[in-house]
Amino acid sequence: MALVQVFPKPRIFISRCIEFDACRWNGAMIGCDFVRALKPYIEPVTRCPEADIGLGVPRDPVRLVRQEGSLALYQVATGRFYTDEMRSYCSAEVARLGELDGAILKEKSPSCGNRDVKIYASADPKAAQNGKGRGLWAEALLSTYPDIPEENEGRLNNFTIREHFYTAIFTRAAFREAKAKGTMKDLVAFHTRNKLLFMACNQSVMRDLGRLVANHEQLPTPEVFAAYQALLPRIFQKIPRRGAVVNVLLHAFGYCSQQLESGERSHFLELLEAYQQGRLPLSACQTVLQSWIARFDQEYLRNQSFFQPYPPSLIDISDSGKGAGSARE
Ligand code: SF4
Numbered sequence: 001m002a003l004v005q006v007f008p009k010p011r012i013f014i015s016r017c018i019e020f021d022a023c024r025w026n027g028a029m030i031g032c033d034f035v036r037a038l039k040p041y042i043e044p045v046t047r048c049p050e051a052d053i054g055l056g057v058p059r060d061p062v063r064l065v066r067q068e069g070s071l072a073l074y075q076v077a078t079g080r081f082y083t084d085e086m087r088s089y090c091s092a093e094v095a096r097l098g099e100l101d102g103a104i105l106k107e108k109s110p111s112c113g114n115r116d117v118k119i120y121a122s123a124d125p126k127a128a129q130n131g132k133g134r135g136l137w138a139e140a141l142l143s144t145y146p147d148i149p150e151e152n153e154g155r156l157n158n159f160t161i162r163e164h165f166y167t168a169i170f171t172r173a174a175f176r177e178a179k180a181k182g183t184m185k186d187l188v189a190f191h192t193r194n195k196l197l198f199m200a201c202n203q204s205v206m207r208d209l210g211r212l213v214a215n216h217e218q219l220p221t222p223e224v225f226a227a228y229q230a231l232l233p234r235i236f237q238k239i240p241r242r243g244a245v246v247n248v249l250l251h252a253f254g255y256c257s258q259q260l261e262s263g264e265r266s267h268f269l270e271l272l273e274a275y276q277q278g279r280l281p282l283s284a285c286q287t288v289l290q291s292w293i294a295r296f297d298q299e300y301l302r303n304q305s306f307f308q309p310y311p312p313s314l315i316d317i318s319d320s321g322k323g324a325g326s327a328r329e
Helices: 033-041 083-094 136-144 159-181 184-193 195-201 203-214 221-235 242-259 262-276 282-295
Strands: 011-015 043-047 063-067 070-075 102-105 117-120 129-133 150-152
Touching: 063 129, 070 083, 083 136, 102 136, 102 159, 150 159, 159 184, 159 221, 184 195, 184 203, 184 221, 195 203, 195 242, 203 221, 242 262, 242 282, 262 282
Parallel strands: 011 043, 011 102, 063 117, 102 150
Antiparallel strands: 063 070, 117 129
């Protein structure tokens, strides 16, 4: 019988102007379909550093400029620097955020941008752009939380990037839940449930995590949790390769293949080939496998997060690019 899966809510930092507040410099809010869809499934942690330091809404825009060897936040229209206010806000406020499972940052913002933020050569209004970097808030946030999955709303328009991000944040939330329960049994259950997912993402890290869970050294449970937590982010460092995902699908297929008709087997292998060539989304292969898992009552596979790493109502394969398949080439 199919289980109704309950997903623990990831704690996600989100720039407040994305779907939460009309706090941009021009008094607007960024409408974002996937953040709107995500809201019921997460615990959002939002800030608007520029509004919070008193720049007001609407306000004259600020920019990052080079000033005496470091980066400064400068408002061209008023000729004022806001670097000190922003840096003290960042160090005080980042420390108050608590545990996070991920971050969605506003792209290109001199405060929140996580990459490719324009940096100007000086405070001269006519100064040319001479580099790119991170906004001041993003820098403070990501140096305090170097391991969290972090993206901007522009990149998350791509299905493949978004799916990987969702997988990472919901897995981290599930780990936090296991850690809060705190027994080795909870850690073993977490690891077992994620085995196929980890196998698809990074087999070598999966084996290292497995060794930690086996705990041959008989370490105290909190130490095992701590070591596991330190290693877990490496699983999600890269979007899985299509070939690795196919291997996992074949592995799962092996649990059912004996009980299938030869026509069903060859149909599945054709689907796999189409997925490998990027002509079909991963979900097409997973759906067929899931129907067999239900038919043959495959308990081990039924509980694998690989088939449902995040709430299925968040699946929306429309995106800005071509990535309807869930892996790199
Ligand atoms: S990008 Fe950051 S600082 Fe700018 S409006 Fe959005 S939340 Fe505020």
